[in-house]
Structures are given as structure tokens and as C-alpha cells.
Amino acid sequence: MATILEESGFSPDRKLKIVGTNPIKHDGPDKVVGRAKFGADLILPGMLFGKILRSPHPHAVLKSIDISKAEALPGVKSVVTREDFPELPRGTQWGNLSRNIMAREKVFYEGHAVAAVAATSESIAKKALKLIDIEYEVLPHVIDPIEAMKPDAPILHDDLRTKGVEGAEDKPTNVVERLDLAMGDVEKGFAEADVVIEREFDSQPMHQGYIEPQGCVASYGEDGGIEVWCCNQGTHAYRDQIAAILETDSSKIRVSQSEMGGGFGGKVGFYIEPVAIVLSRMARRPVKVVLTRNEVFRSTGPVAATRSRIKMGATKDGRIVAAEAELVFQTGAFTGSMFFNGPMAMFTRYALENIKTVSYEVVSNRPKVAAFRAPCVPQIVFGVEGIVSELADKLGMDPIDFRLKNAAEEGYTTLYGVTFGRIGFVETLEAAKKCDHYTSPVPEGHGRGVAAGFWFNRGGDTTGSLTITPDGSVTILLGTSDVAGSRVSICMMAAEELGVPLDKVRAVLGDSSALGNNRVTAGSRTTFSSGMVIIDSARQAIAELVKRAAEIWDVPEEGVVFGDGYCRPSSSNVGEFEPLSIAEIAAKTSVSHGAISGHSEMNVTGEGPGFGLHIVDVEVDKETGRVDIKRYTVVEDAGKAIHPQQVEGQYQGGAVQGVGWALNEAYVYGEDGRLQNSSFLDYRMPVASDVPMIDTVIVEVPNPKHPYGLRGVGEVPVVPTLGAIGNAIGNAIGVRPQSLPMSPPRLLELIDKVDNNGGNGS
Amino acid sequence: MAKKVHVTTTVNGDEHEFLCETSQTLVDVLRGELELTGTKEGCSTGDCGACSVIFDGNLVCSCLVLAIEADGKSIETIEGMADGKELHPLQQKFLELNGLQCGICTPGILIAAKALLQRNPDPTETEIRFWLAGNLCRCTGYDKIIRSVLAAAAEMREG
Ligand code: FES
């Protein structure tokens, strides 16, 4: 019922009191004193501790599992294996999900779960795992996606056939899907080009790296009701997926949200909750399961490794006339990488007419890939933005001017068929050109790089409620999870609507039974979408306040207006009445028509696409190959920054995640197919001393489809990072790296090459 | 099964007694036996700093300390950082300057920063960055964390 919202339209000059300020977020105080409860923090009476046994082999048939010795250990209350989960058909969405959380016929990667134990203490559970006897028939494995595509590669799923290829042979393969996306005529485009550049790129998986390992407490009740407490990016998605793989009803499951210690896409899907539920069912007691960091690395989703070949052509006057790409995405042991985002977003931000892309998604013996901010996009944009800067260099143009010349604007129809409304890419580029960083000369010995990025932003299923309490304060019930402070931003919009101080508004995160369906918090949708339903709810409540005031004064509803928290007569003709505050009206609800509230569910649309440009200065130590990030500026269109500090935080955090991915982070496998760096010591994420302050420029080109003009800001900040750092390094050493991460040994090799033959001509 | 060991220790000024296995870590006992779940466990290998506590005056990773070592010692955790009703200036500045996003790293970072300011009340940005290099944060990019510590230090110097 979005009518009130739609009717209200968008008023860009409205005077805002709360939106655009930086209040302390409501979840902050409990977090700074250690009282906030995260996934691993719940303690229930009688709670058991669950531990999961994992495969040491990257690929093997699970011949037999003997749990009898483990079951006999005192203190062990339940042991579960594949036998305790419904057998769902192979190759289906639920069949794959179920097999990923508990291996059935085969194990597909080192770290794949094969059994689990619940015991009265963690140490007993660990001992019991050692008593489980498993007979494996070890199979040859394949890690690299290109190797996995070869005809003689070890096959993971013998029932897999490539989607999207007409007349494909009826033969097992590791290629899940081929996707062709094209527009215009690339041949004609390249024929017009004066400069054509074609390069190959590759990237390695990085892990989302949330500091909070997955943790949950599950309790299976005697009536078959299931209670799950966990850190998750969406209670309803967890509920419905648990229902599907345990073959029970969604209505019997209640998933609650703990505070979430980082997700970045990695907690959209789950790993431990169904295991904890089945352990609890068999033990008739609540069970807590918390992963170790080692398990997080070995069994939860990193991002997709990629290989790409990208070709772009431009005319002398600086117009990009054609772009072509061949892309391979490694999805881990099961499909689900969302690889289609790569070809859809890679060139989007430039007003290209001729594009041709072919993409493949490939399985190999690695943990199933999970979402990460702008899934499958940054690692491909790394290549595109490298070529775009190289084209600018060749044409003797400033890299931002070249991007401006090709920038998409309102009315451009994308490769995926959407025509842009009002977007802010041009304004973003212009702001970048003017900012202090870009106008300062590049210090001697440093290299400067820029790169641009785009993300669709998302809307989708969203439900929320707002209630005015009898004392006139306001409670909000949200169905989306809060990954970094969306609660306060949504409260700010509600307070602005109702004209009450922010202090009078509080939001709680509902569990999966409290509200109707909410899509996961992902794709930069939450502040936007949950904000929309709460604004709508607030406007419903306002309409009701007006009605009640009219009743109190015994005047027609049209005679009452609402503003700044008060109902007033619309003119003196209506009568002389003292304004009625929300609290005064609310105090009478028990003698009028009951509570005043609003409730809204929408399939929210109108998300405004986001664009950003990053500027980086680096220094490269030519002796060691070490890169020092000297200066970093993020310029991005937020539409409207509801809480500017939090928007800056998204920009800064995204940039530094990108620094890690660009310079260090990668999964390293041995010949044996085992992950060699499954700790924070060996998988090195950026620490405070690795980075400088991250400067931000918030551009505000309002999204006309949102009452305050906001656009999501969670994904874009990661997209340009790899390309910007790559371009900066290229300018520092004379050759643009084409492989991620741009680690010291790789850079030393490149520096050597430049010294010997002057680089790759960039 | 091996017998548990009896340990007496002081946490945030209160005396506690607990029984633990000899292999149990301090973070395990703080979070489990003592139900002080403000201290977080992000890695269990000393690499993330989420479990930082002050142990007889020294900043340690409580995942690298055995619980039995706590016998007779004095431990300070995030739960003891605020002084009655008053938040510690570091806590206050982290709130005002948004030095936290998800907040999972925050207890460890606050404890580590407090230990820094005790020995160096006027640290430079670089000194803060190197001191906090043992505390991972994946959300913030560190910018607002560093600014919060600088601001708290300035306020504390003014008294
Ligand atoms: S949990 Fe102790 S350092 Fe990570």
C-alpha cells in the first residue's frame, strides 16, 4: 500500500532538521561497553556445544561414516551426519545447499563438513570428533578454474551440464553456465577505433573477512518449533532456506537477529544453523555452534577467482566505440557466485553502444563462493578501468576527462536493458576533478591512479511497522538486519517525517515471525528499502493523527494539517484551536479508536544506481616490491546522505577492503588441494598501520524515486579500488599489473621486466 | 577426564573463582564461565586483537593466555571500562565520531587504545596506527577509529 508515499512525491527543497546530521547511533552505547549481543554471545540454560568435523581431502567419495565411538563418549549428547538430513535431489538449489552444509555422496573441498557433535563442553565435543571414523575414497581434484574447464579435468558433479549452450554434448562438465550478453555491433565499433587495447587479467579469491565468525544457538522444541539465534543478513531468508532443507514449515521456525559483527555478503547464506538445529533435535537441548577462524576460511564463502580477457577501442577524439570481454568465474564447489553481475556491471557507467561479453561460471574443489560487496564486479572492473586509463594515456587525455567524455547519463540504456533515470556519474567525476587530492601535484616518486565504479543498488521485498505509543514516542519494527547502522538512519527519516526529536524514536530488529518477508540485507538496499516502508508507515500514522484531531475538534479532516509534530487547523475558518501534539492525541487512543500505527509492505523499486571515483597515490619500493598507499580519496554519489558519518564510513571501509584485495589477500592452495593460509597471520588483511586516512567527498545527486533522495552506498566503495590502485602502481613503476593481488613478488617481476625492456607499452 | 583446576582472579575489581580445564584459554573462561561476553574472539591465534584485555597492567590477547595463568592476577575487560555512569572518554569519542560500524572489534580496540594512552597520553597518528596494528577492523578502514583515539587523547590531556 504505497499510495501515500507515491502521492507525496519528492520535494528537493524541503527543509530538513534531522536527516543529514550525525547523531550517535542507537546501537552504539551497548557496543562500546561490551553489552551488545553478537552471534556467539547468547548463553541458554542447558546449552550444549556443537563442533563440526571437516574433510581433510579436497575431493573424495564418502564411503562410510562410523559414529559409534563418538556417541559412546560420556558427555556427548548427539552426533549427526548426512543420514540425519533429508536427501534432496542433487543439482537443485536446495540439494546443493544441503550438501554444502553437510556432505552427502562426496566431499568437494578441504573443510567440507562431514559430521557434527553436540556435547556438554567444547573439549568433549572436540574429543568426540576424533572418534568418528570416516572412510574416504580420494579422487583427483582441481582448483584452478581454467584447469577445471579442460575436457580431461576431474569432474565434481557428474550430473552437471552447461546451461546456456545450445546443442551441448550430454557429457559431465565443470562449466555450470555460459552467459552471452551483448548490444550493438562490436565489429563495426572496433572498425571505427583508432586505438584498441586488449589485455588479460586474473584475480584470486579474497575472503569477506568479517571479524565475527559465524555463531548461532539453535533450540528444537518438543512441538517441532525451531528457535534460532544467529548473526545473519536476513532472518526470513534463513528461515525459508532452513525450512526447505530440513523439510519443515517456515511457520515453525523463528530466526532472531543478533548484532552482526560484519557480513559484507558473507552472511547472506548459512553454514551452521541447520546443523545446530538437527543436533538440538536429537539432544533435546539448545546447541551453540561457533566457527573458528580456520573454519571460516576453509568452509565459508570467499569471492570468485576470475580470469578475463578484455578489449576496448576508442577514437582519437576520446570516444569509446566498442568493448568486448570473455570472463571466467570460479564459483567453488557449487553454483551461486552471482557471476552475471560481472558482465552486467563491468562497462556500465560508460555510454557504450557496442558491447559483447561471454561469461562462464565454473565449479572447482574450493569452498562455495559467497556474496561480497558488489559480487563479482570489482575484480572484473580492475581490468576494465586499467584499459580505460591506458586508452586515456594513449590518447593523451586526462583520465577523468576521458571518463567524463564517455560517462553515461540519464536516458542511457544499459547492456541489461534498463534505461537510467537521473544518475550522478558526471557530477561525481566533476567533483573528483575539483577535489583537493586531484588538484594537488603528484609528489615526486609517487604514482597516482584513478578508477570509476558502478553498482545497480537494490530494492525488493520489505516490510516494517511504526507505532505511536500512548506517550507520543515512536517505536519501529524492522525486518531487515542492520549491518552497520541502518537502524539509526531509518529512525532519523521517521523522526523527520513525524517532526519529533530523534530521541523519541527507537527501532528494534524483528525476528522472522514478527513481520512479513524481507529480502536479505544485501546489494545496498536496507537504508533505502526499509527506510521507504517506514516513511510510508509514518505517513499512514500521520493520516490517522489528522483524523483523530479532526474528531477531537469535531471538524472535517480536510480542516486539519500536520507539520512539525503537531496537528493544526488548516485556516482560521476551521476554528480557533490550540495545536495538538502527537503526544496529546496519542494519550487519547484508548478512548478513541485504539493505537495509532502504520504498517507497510512493498516490493520496493526506484533504487538509484550509484557511481564513484577513487583517487590513489602510491609509492612502490623498487627493492622489495612493497606498495605504500600514501593518499586515498573516495568520491561517490550518495543521492542524499542521511547520516553523513555513516556514509563516509562505508566509503572508507570499502576502500580499505579493496586495498587488502589489491595488495595481499588471496587464497593460497598447495598441490594437495589444501588451503595453506587459513589464519589471519597468513591471510593478511590491512591493519591500521597499512593505510592512511581515507578522504571522502560525498556527492549528492538526489534519487528522484526516494522521498529524501537517497541511493544505497554499501557496494560502490569497493568497486573502483582494485583498478585505482592498479593504475597508481602502473604509473609508479611504468607498467600496469594484470594479476591480483599485486603482491611484492609479482611487482618485483614486473619492475624487472620494465628495467629490461621498457614495459608493456602502456 | 583430568580434574579441573580452581582459579581465583580479579576481574574489573571483583573477585571471581572458577574451575577450568588446563587447556582452556582466558577468553574462553571470561566469555563462558564468567559470562563476560564483551570480550570477543575473532581468531583464537593472537592475530585479530578482538580478545584484548589488560592483564596485570599489560595489554594481552586473552586467547593466548591460559585461564589458569589468571590465578592471583588482576584483569580489566571492556565491561570495566566505564566508570559507573560515566563512559570513558574513548568510549564517548568512538560514539561521537562513529569509530565503530558493526562493533565487533570495538571492545578490543578500546582496551588497546586505553593501554596506549596510559603509557603515551599524546600519541601521533602514526603511533596510534602502529599500536593498534594488532587489532583488525574490517568495517571502518580505521580512519574514524584513529580520529576517535586522537580526540579522546586530547580531551584526556585537558582533563
Ligand atoms: S581472538 Fe585473540 S587475537 Fe583474535
Ligand code: FES
Ligand atoms: S567495526 Fe566492524 S570490525 Fe570494526
